[in-house]
Amino acid sequence: MVPIFIFAVIVLGWAVYQDNQMKKKQQVDQLIQDAHQSLKVVESNPNNMVLEPFETADPVL
Template sequence: MKRLLVPMFIFAVVVLGYAVYQDNQMKKRQEVDQLIQDAHQSLKVVEGNPNNTVLGPIETTDTHSASPLQVKSRQF
């Protein structure tokens, strides 16, 4: 009887561990799906807003500048 009890206990622990793992994975998947669904709803709200305007790329008039953070000094 003792020989049968130990493998049954080990088997029960393995099955329980696998069930907990599957439950955890399912909860994570549901959380990600909910996050994606919320993002889609937020995107629809933003796209549906008539006050949003799409602007083209920002063009600079100074094509000779070496870096975008260049500071020019004023002469008086």
């Protein structure tokens, strides 16, 4: 009886761990998707002023 209880606890713990990992992956995927969408909005803005690298660098004296 005790080995069955221990086995059930281990299986339940593993299932909870897997569920937690899946939720974390979904959150990260959603965050990446939101970031891509935000980037598209910024890039499509006609008032977006992108500075070239030479414009942002400190002037050489």
